[in-house]
Amino acid sequence: MNLIAVTILAPLAAALLILLLRRIPGALALSGATTGLLASLALLADTGAGVSHEIQLPGLPNLPLSLIATPLTTLLSGLVAIIGGLVVVYAIGYMKRDDEKVRFFASMLLFVAAMQTLVLAGDWILLLAAWELIGLASYLLIGFWFRRPGVKSAATRAFLYTRSADLGLYVAVFILIADAGSSDITTTLNTGGGAATAAGLLLLVAAMGKSAQTPLHDWLQRAMAGPTPVSALLHSATLVAAGAILLIRTAPMLPDKVLLVIGIVGGITTLVTGLIALGERDLKRTLAASTSSQYGLMLVAVGAGAPLAALLHLLAHAFIKSSLFLGAGVFQHSRDSTAFSELHGAGRDRPWIFFGFALAALALTGIPPLSGFFSKDAIIAAALISSYAPLFTTFVLASTLLTGAYMARSLRILWQGNIALHNIAGLAWMGAALAGLVILAAVLGAAFPAIEAMFSDPLPGNNVAVILGLVAAVVGLTLGWFVPAQRLLGPLRPWSQRSFAIAGGFNTWVVRPALATARSCERLERALYNEVLALGRLGLNVARSCERLERALYNRVLALGRLGLSLGQAVRLGDERGIDGLIFSLVRGVTYLGSRARRLQSGLIHRELAITVVVTALIFATLLIPILTF
């Protein structure tokens, strides 16, 4: 069995089994995820040793589908598999009290399979298909608790945001395939000139959508309405990573101008969303804004010309953010809310969980020897040596400062408060998963040199970068711990709470036009419907008048029939009375005559003799008349 096939098919098969059997969803999910994980790690080992795998499937004519295992793709595949597996373990505990485990685990595993396909894709068509599938999985998972208010709109919003941005991807792919004549990604990376620029910008648009960059960052905030495992897996480590992955993979192709634009977009995002995170009132939303910010940082790294740095930061950030979300999930179960107002002192309830959370937070800020330090350091170094060093360096340092600030603020709120100990179901599972991720987040830095060896490009490193990064991080942490958010943000706070919406934001730019179009279409359809009804009524009227006509004819025919019947009756009467009368009168006449003639039959002999004589005489007279010779 090809390892690539197992990596993708194991979670998919598990998802189907869960749907079919509808029992032991947790166990099935875990087995599917584990199998995929093992296959993925084997793939990684193979690629590290220099062996590459490939699967080719028949697709469109001259555009076959393919899955390839290169250092980049297998690294990402390993990332997806590890985080996926640990989040499934966490989810078994998190969802212990929930009734719809089957739907949840099936959707999660579907997502894992689709994500694996996306990272391992060798050609654009398969990548596009996987891109769509992860969007669908995100919609299903964000809207998991669809009966709660606001959840459905959050899922739809997320879907629409990313969907509009996906147009960019479609056009970019079209341009690339048309230019290169093949859908193979590696081949298309040779595109140059105007096509590359156009494709690059459009790919950026798609990345902005998927990775929640400004101005498309709002959907990620709303997406926190889903269950915490979903946030941990999708909206920190994998789905939102898809945008960055896209840019990292196509980085060789992108011309300088495009890189500049990418860097600027990433920089603006990191600042804006960092400020949002600082002013947020909800723990998970803070983490979501932080995610956007970190991805912005990755885009800056790509713009600075160091996609490897971006990749390392992506890997580190994935583990860190997942751990942060898992910890947040425990606090959520503990206090039944994610709002900061409820979470004061939640850290003191579960010290070990808080310890893990704090460790991950420090890693994010960039404190050595945690993994985040190494990746942040690489990015700062890359910014320093890039063509637009001042701009990019400002972005990166400001981002580091803000990261420290909002993470410290979250830690302060979680620590400073009263203990309110609740019993949490499945804490063992959750704690185990969290521990795994935190450990990985902490020690991944040790693996970075090995990863660096897999690629041909060296990683930038600079002592100045190290010092600058550390200073910025410490300043940020101090500010966040000691200074409340109002003072820090000042007049920007209300605007930030609206996630810096411009001129009404998404509502005005997208929602209202779309709804207006939908309404006018509905009016048109209604008009058509009425027309059709009118036609139908016309037809009915025609039919009714025909029916009336037919009834009239029927009545006429009946009348004719009755006329015939009465005629027949008259004839019968005439026959009965007329002819019968005639015959009866005849009979009466004969009877009368007979009774009269009877009187002759007196029986008296003399009378009869007399009659005889008279009649004989008459006969003789009659006979003799001719003989007489008068």
Add this chain to the structure above:
Amino acid sequence: MTPELFPALITGAALFGIGIYGALSQTNLVMLLMGVELILAGAMVNLVAFWHHLHPDTPAGQMFVLIVMTVMAVEMAVGFGVAIARFRAIGSVEMEEAAELKG
């Protein structure tokens, strides 16, 4: 008009008329039979007259008379037989009472 025949024929006619009168007017069966006798006698007279004056060579005329005579005799015999039977049954031979065949 052949006057030679007149006496016989007129006698015959007279006898015939008297006979009819008697047959129709008598109440008694025997008297009625007498009337019939007279009728037959009148017929015989006529026959003989015709034979004698017109066809003396034809013995068939006399034959006819013999037949009539036979008829007379037969009729009398049967008639009296009936009279006896009737008398035995009813006690009289009056024609007035003989209405059994009234239809």
Add this chain to the structure above:
Amino acid sequence: MAMISAQTFFISFFGLAAVWFGVVVFRTHSMMRSALALLFSQTAIGAMFIGMQAEFLGVLQIMMMATEMSIMAIFMVMFMMDPGGLGKMDMTHQKRLSVITGLVAFVAIVAVAVFTDWGPLAGSVPDSAQQTEDLGLELMGRSMLIFETAGLTLLTAMIAATAVAVEPIKRNRD
């Protein structure tokens, strides 16, 4: 008065006698006398036959009638209510009709007899011996069938009369 032959005279005389006796038959009240009157009437008719040179027939007539009338007389006495005729009851019915019918018949026949041309009269009559011989030959020859029939009829009549006249057998009703 033209010369009437003796034959014609006798015929007329006996004819009148026959008619007169015939009338007497029905006019008298006595039954005996009626029978006798009838006898005499028939005898007169026989005499007429002889007068018309039909001797055989005449003799036959007289002999037969004599016997018949005698028997009739006996029957008269047997069946008549008033054989002597001593009562004055009128034993007739439908008198007017009978009289009229008789008269009409008489007149009609006389009219026919008088006004018909009976054809040429014959010459002579063969003598009696010849007549009898011819009659016998006629009887045995051409008229055999007639007489055989007559004989059969006579037989039937005799049997019938006897059967009718015989007293019915009294059945034993035990």
